[in-house]
Amino acid sequence: MGLMDFLGKRSPGLTIEETLTALSKGAVLIDVRTPGEYEAGHAPGARPVDPKSLHADPLDAIHGDDPLAERDAAIVVMCDNGLRSSIAAAELRGRGLLAESVAGGLRAWAKDGNPVLPGPYRRRR
Numbered sequence: 001m002g003l004m005d006f007l008g009k010r011s012p013g014l015t016i017e018e019t020l021t022a023l024s025k026g027a028v029l030i031d032v033r034t035p036g037e038y039e040a041g042h043a044p045g046a047r048p049v050d051p052k053s054l055h056a057d058p059l060d061a062i063h064g065d066d067p068l069a070e071r072d073a074a075i076v077v078m079c080d081n082g083l084r085s086s087i088a089a090a091e092l093r094g095r096g097l098l099a100e101s102v103a104g105g106l107r108a109w110a111k112d113g114n115p116v117l118p119g120p121y122r123r124r125r
Helices: 003-008 016-024 035-040 058-063 083-094 105-111
Strands: 028-031 075-078 099-101
Touching: 016 075, 016 105, 028 058, 075 083, 075 105, 083 099
Parallel strands: 028 075, 075 099
Antiparallel strands: none
């Protein structure tokens, strides 16, 4: 099963194994939690994105002015438990983007033994 199969499905979200596979194939991981939640701990490489900024210009909210960004990459959305990320992923799909949420969110990520890093909330420019 390929990346498109994982991200094209309509489900409660990707399993952690599917998430890791998608990320290994170039998907972009975004975190739609609050700055405080993100700073307390996030998945390595997760880009903090304010869900409200996804409404106006999702690609700008995710990639900012990064000239090396692969703007057509699949998007994996994470929150604490999967609820906010599933809403954000559905909105992104509605805008024509390939997006899926992580089932169970960061809690499932950590429970599976994956690292959670504290650190500052860096806004995309």
